[in-house]
Amino acid sequence: MATELKDLTKRADDYSRWYNELVVKADLAEQSAVRGCMVIKPYGYAIWEKMQHELDAMFKKTGVRNAYFPLLIPKSFFSREAEHVEGFAKEAAVVTHYRLRATADKTAVEVDPTAKLEEELIIRPTSETIIWNTYKGWIHSWRDLPILCNQWCNVMRWEMRTRPFLRTSEFLWQEGHTAHATAEEAEARTQQMIKVYADFAERFLALPVMQGVKSETERFAGALNTYTIEAMMQDGKALQAGTSHFLGQNFAKAFDVTYLDKENKPQYVWASSWGVSTRLIGALIMTHSDDNGLVLPPKVAPLQVVIIPIGGKDMSKLDEKLGAIAANLEKKGISVKYDNADNKRPGFKFADYELKGVPVRLVMGNRDLENGTVEIMRRDTLEKETVPMEGIEERVEKLLDDIQANIYNKAKSFRDAHVYECDNYEEFKTRVADGGFFLCHWDGTAETEAQIKADTQATIRCVPFDFEQTEGVDMVSGKPAKYRVLIARSY
Amino acid sequence: MATELKDLTKRADDYSRWYNELVVKADLAEQSAVRGCMVIKPYGYAIWEKMQHELDAMFKKTGVRNAYFPLLIPKSFFSREAEHVEGFAKEAAVVTHYRLRATADKTAVEVDPTAKLEEELIIRPTSETIIWNTYKGWIHSWRDLPILCNQWCNVMRWEMRTRPFLRTSEFLWQEGHTAHATAEEAEARTQQMIKVYADFAERFLALPVMQGVKSETERFAGALNTYTIEAMMQDGKALQAGTSHFLGQNFAKAFDVTYLDKENKPQYVWASSWGVSTRLIGALIMTHSDDNGLVLPPKVAPLQVVIIPIGGKDMSKLDEKLGAIAANLEKKGISVKYDNADNKRPGFKFADYELKGVPVRLVMGNRDLENGTVEIMRRDTLEKETVPMEGIEERVEKLLDDIQANIYNKAKSFRDAHVYECDNYEEFKTRVADGGFFLCHWDGTAETEAQIKADTQATIRCVPFDFEQTEGVDMVSGKPAKYRVLIARSY
Numbered sequence: 014m015a016t017e018l019k020d021l022t023k024r025a026d027d028y029s030r031w032y033n034e035l036v037v038k039a040d041l042a043e044q045s046a047v048r049g050c051m052v053i054k055p056y057g058y059a060i061w062e063k064m065q066h067e068l069d070a071m072f073k074k075t076g077v078r079n080a081y082f083p084l085l086i087p088k089s090f091f092s093r094e095a096e097h098v099e100g101f102a103k104e105a106a107v108v109t110h111y112r113l114r115a116t117a118d119k120t121a122v123e124v125d126p127t128a129k130l131e132e133e134l135i136i137r138p139t140s141e142t143i144i145w146n147t148y149k150g151w152i153h154s155w156r157d158l159p160i161l162c163n164q165w166c167n168v169m170r171w172e173m174r175t176r177p178f179l180r181t182s183e184f185l186w187q188e189g190h191t192a193h194a195t196a197e198e199a200e201a202r203t204q205q206m207i208k209v210y211a212d213f214a215e216r217f218l219a220l221p222v223m224q225g226v227k228s229e230t231e232r233f234a235g236a237l238n239t240y241t242i243e244a245m246m247q248d249g250k251a252l253q254a255g256t257s258h259f260l261g262q263n264f265a266k267a268f269d270v271t272y273l274d275k276e277n278k279p280q281y282v283w284a285s286s287w288g289v290s291t292r293l294i295g296a297l298i299m300t301h302s303d304d305n306g307l308v309l310p311p312k313v314a315p316l317q318v319v320i321i322p323i324g325g326k327d328m329s330k331l332d333e334k335l336g337a338i339a340a341n342l343e344k345k346g347i348s349v350k351y352d353n354a355d356n357k358r359p360g361f362k363f364a365d366y367e368l369k370g371v372p373v374r375l376v377m378g379n380r381d382l383e384n385g386t387v388e389i390m391r392r393d394t395l396e397k398e399t400v401p402m403e404g405i406e407e408r409v410e411k412l413l414d415d416i417q418a419n420i421y422n423k424a425k426s427f428r429d430a431h432v433y434e435c436d437n438y439e440e441f442k443t444r445v446a447d448g449g450f451f452l453c454h455w456d457g458t459a460e461t462e463a464q465i466k467a468d469t470q471a472t473i474r475c476v477p478f479d480f481e482q483t484e485g486v487d488m489v490s491g492k493p494a495k496y497r498v499l500i501a502r503s504y
Numbered sequence: 505m506a507t508e509l510k511d512l513t514k515r516a517d518d519y520s521r522w523y524n525e526l527v528v529k530a531d532l533a534e535q536s537a538v539r540g541c542m543v544i545k546p547y548g549y550a551i552w553e554k555m556q557h558e559l560d561a562m563f564k565k566t567g568v569r570n571a572y573f574p575l576l577i578p579k580s581f582f583s584r585e586a587e588h589v590e591g592f593a594k595e596a597a598v599v600t601h602y603r604l605r606a607t608a609d610k611t612a613v614e615v616d617p618t619a620k621l622e623e624e625l626i627i628r629p630t631s632e633t634i635i636w637n638t639y640k641g642w643i644h645s646w647r648d649l650p651i652l653c654n655q656w657c658n659v660m661r662w663e664m665r666t667r668p669f670l671r672t673s674e675f676l677w678q679e680g681h682t683a684h685a686t687a688e689e690a691e692a693r694t695q696q697m698i699k700v701y702a703d704f705a706e707r708f709l710a711l712p713v714m715q716g717v718k719s720e721t722e723r724f725a726g727a728l729n730t731y732t733i734e735a736m737m738q739d740g741k742a743l744q745a746g747t748s749h750f751l752g753q754n755f756a757k758a759f760d761v762t763y764l765d766k767e768n769k770p771q772y773v774w775a776s777s778w779g780v781s782t783r784l785i786g787a788l789i790m791t792h793s794d795d796n797g798l799v800l801p802p803k804v805a806p807l808q809v810v811i812i813p814i815g816g817k818d819m820s821k822l823d824e825k826l827g828a829i830a831a832n833l834e835k836k837g838i839s840v841k842y843d844n845a846d847n848k849r850p851g852f853k854f855a856d857y858e859l860k861g862v863p864v865r866l867v868m869g870n871r872d873l874e875n876g877t878v879e880i881m882r883r884d885t886l887e888k889e890t891v892p893m894e895g896i897e898e899r900v901e902k903l904l905d906d907i908q909a910n911i912y913n914k915a916k917s918f919r920d921a922h923v924y925e926c927d928n929y930e931e932f933k934t935r936v937a938d939g940g941f942f943l944c945h946w947d948g949t950a951e952t953e954a955q956i957k958a959d960t961q962a963t964i965r966c967v968p969f970d971f972e973q974t975e976g977v978d979m980v981s982g983k984p985a986k987y988r989v990l991i992a993r994s995y
Contacts (some may be wrong), residue, residue, distance in 0.1 A: 043638075043641070045573070045574045045634070045638065046578060046581075046634065046637055046638075047573075047574045047576050047577070047578060047625065047634075050574040051574075052571070052572070052573050052574065052638050053571060054571055055569035055570065055571045055653060058569075058570050058572055059569070059570070059572050060568060061572075069856065078546035078549075078550070079546065079549050079550070079553060080543070080544060080546045081543070081544040081549055081551050081552075081676065082543050083536045083537075083538045083541040083542075083543065083674055084541070084627075084658055084660065084674050085538050085541065085597070085660075085674070086538070087537060087538060087568070088613060088614075088615070090537075091604065091613045092611065092613050103603060103604055103605065104602065104603055105602070105603065105604055106576070106601075106602055106625070107599060107601040107602065107603075107604065107615050108597045108598060108599050108600075108603065108627070109598065109599075109600045109615070110595060110597075110598040110600065110624075111595065111596070111597055111662040112595055112596070112598075112662065113579070113582065113594055113596055113598065113626070114594065120583065121580070122579060122582045122583050123579075123582040124579070124598050124600070124624055133601075133615055134538060134597070135604070135990065136575075136599070136627075141540075143536070143537065146537055147534075147536065147543050156847070162546060166658070167657070167658065169574055169575065169576075171602040171603065183574060183575050183576070185572065192558070196574075206798070246600045356647070379548040384597070392660055402525070410723040436706065
């Protein structure tokens with residue numbers, strides 16, 4: 014096991030392999046027996062729970078309530094919203110039968126051919142269709158609006174190439190679906206939620222993100238506008254970390270959902286939908302971690318502090334002293350593990366907790382006990398310091414805040430150092446393969462967009478907000494361009 | 505809407521219809537477009553969230569951690585554990601294809617016949633098989649044990665006759681799966697978890713339950729022992745509210761999961777599994793509610809207090825006073841709604857909050873304001889009282905505790921009054937159709953058990969714990985019996 018820890022591939026040698034290995038070695042997830050579906054192990058799931066807890070509270074503060082809609086969607090629903098069919102319903106798991114039976118020789122089971130469904134059912138790839146079919150019964154008058162529902166659930170898209178957390182056939186997510194009386198209100202909610210995601214990503218996950226609006230090509234099928242937050246991974250590639258869609262009246266029209274306005278006239282309802290998924294765990298890993306393993310922002314770390322004694326045969330005094338420190342930290346709401354297991358050497362423990370990204374490590378030996386000191390190490394920089402035991406709880410508390418801030422600042426500095434304005438297509442083509450976010454003038458046509466993708470595999474990630482736009486010339490077509498877009502290769 | 509509220513069928517007229525109507529009228533859930541699958545609406549889901557929150561904390565206190573395993577299970581896994589096949593794998597949703605395509609005329613979608621899976625995948629009806637296939641990779645030595653995992657997820661069983669919450673094709677639940685080095689430890693965990701469920705049911709849901717062990721016929725497929733908690737509904741029928749299974753080494757053997765013991769010898773691993781589901785919401789409703797609607801124990805009520813002003817044109821003073829009371833209650837951790845909406849009459853609001861089972865209602869009019877009083881109503885007994893405004897917060901807090909206790913005591917008195925010792929089969933056959941729990945001597949044979957079921961539809965619910973057993977004579981066969989069992993008709 015100890016040798017395994019050392020075997021982690023270095024990022025510089027093979028970033029992609031480093032990631033895949035780290036997911037497994039840090040006990041976050043593993044491939045399952047089902048193609049493209051992963052098992053999320055307790056340590057990985059604890060990160061997801063922390064994310065859920067925080068996001069759920071943020072949603073509820075904005076008036077959102079949770080509900081649950083069926084896993085299976087009748088096939089015909091996918092025909093209703095024409096654009097939606099084209100974009101989404103292709104790679105999906107299809108339920109055709111509802112019974113297994115024993116084989117004639119009783120040694121195995123087989124599908125009972127007589128138990129065939131009249132209409133096939135699709136495992137939800139996303140739930141707009143079944144939810145809007147449901148909302149039809151909930152909405153009659155303007156007084157029934159807005160509806161602000163969210164669900165935490167599993168979804169399934171039959172992906173051909175999968176990677177743990179980043180792209181899996183089944184994944185966990187939340188999907189919010191809101192219904193409004195006016196376009197303005199639905200659009201405002203769409204923008205509100207991308208801001209909630211950006212705030213969550215930056216404050217909680219320490220992920221700096223660029224907010225913006227997608228090009229028509231990159232929009233969610235059925236949306237009039239898709240807002241996105243884009244994060245930069247350490248290889249300079251972009252990762253779409255969350256999206257929020259202004260759906261106009263498309264689903265209301267597809268499922269005939271109208272309300273009577275104050276003048277008693279029927280109107281189609283306006284919609285938004287928005288989601289983030291377990292993909293965020295992949296973003297966390299790829300943004301912060303290093304060649305020693307995970308680096309986790311304290312706010313999302315399942316375990317924030319580990320305390321390790323280094324004693325001789327008699328550990329009772331160390332146990333007493335460190336046990337008291339652990340108890341005090343827990344009282345402050347800090348999650349702590351006191352690891353005095355005697356079947357693993359300290360060196361193994363150090364490497365293991367580094368690999369798992371525990372933000373703060375305290376170590377105390379018998380000499381420390383005599384001197385009233387303790388060694389404190391921060392995972393983000395690996396800096397060690399011997400400090401007085403007195404006041405260690407306050408020091409740890411402050412250090413956790415420092416680490417959270419430092420991890421964010423480090424990621425932001427890295428990101429900012431790899432954002433380039435670029436006006437020359439030849440230069441762009443040479444440089445984009447090395448990663449980075451390129452801000453380039455775009456003429457707004459799908460042709461130029463397709464050209465860039467064909468030449469470089471890079472895509473328009475968004476038209477960024479919070480960026481002072483100037484007019485210019487499209488670097489590909491030479492045509493006039495009203496603004497710059499963010500272009501990058503992406504996950 | 506107001507008339508709808510009054511239309512609730514009375515329990516005495518048609519208990520089953522009363523239940524179905526109440527689920528819909530109280531906004532808990534509704535039938536979806538997919539046969540046998542329900543939509544859990546925000547008010548119903550909020551009850552589930554409260555249950556999850558409490559149970560999850562109780563699990564974690566016993567060392568359990570959450571994880572997530574795939575939704576889909578390869579068909580062949582169901583052939584591994586032979587008994588499991590017979591009992592479980594029959595009515596299940598089968599995924600056979602992984603792609604939809606547009607029809608030739610582009611107006612609809614159809615299943616792409618070329619995208620057929622080599623091996624069909626089954627939507628999990630329960631996860632023992634995929635989890636034990638995973639545990640194989642996690643368990644090598646005795647040091648890897650125990651493993652104590654739980655998952656919160658959706659499962660699917662293709663039920664022919666469904667009822668909201670009580671029996672649906674898809675439902676939400678938690679399933680715990682533990683792995684141990686010894687039979688004793690696995691059996692102890694199995695019993696520990698049924699006690700956790702009983703404690704949760706009684707303390708949180710105010711549901712008195714009988715704990716016991718299932719007969720061989722009623723055991724979970726693949727289990728050596730199934731423990732159960734059985735609750736009594738108001739029609740005297742039993743409802744199985746939670747189960748915990750001692751699985752022996754069955755799944756370890758089926759999936760070849762062994763560990764090296766301290767002598768370095770390979771041993772098969774021992775297992776338990778245990779679960780409760782959204783069915784508990786059905787149990788809550790059927791146990792406590794009345795002809796006016798839901799009665800919810802305060803601990804599980806999404807909204808604990810509603811405050812309604814009855815004013816004239818100028819509501820400002822009432823708003824100020826009642827707003828302050830609401831804020832004070834919230835500070836105490838009590839969930840409150842101040843409903844001063846002017847588009848609904850007070851009478852409508854009263855009926856609506858009664859229907860929704862809000863435990864405490866405060867009403868204040870202008871005369872109360874002058875007198876410094878407020879009207880307080882408790883939902884469980886519908887008793888009203890006019891009390892001083894001074895100290896209302898403490899009074900509400902205490903009343904919520906009283907209501908929680910009273911609801912439990914009421915259910916327990918009802919249950920206790922309908923538990924009968926019965927030694928005569930003719931008498932039993934006459935009386936069992938009217939409901940109630942019958943404690944009868946049983947000779948331990950499956951034949952007698954089958955006879956009772958065939959004659960009366962009643963089943964052996966369990967051999968109850970905490971019951972002073974005496975030997976006797978089986979009321980059906982006349983053979984010697986070592987103990988009494990609990991027999992009842994059930995949901």
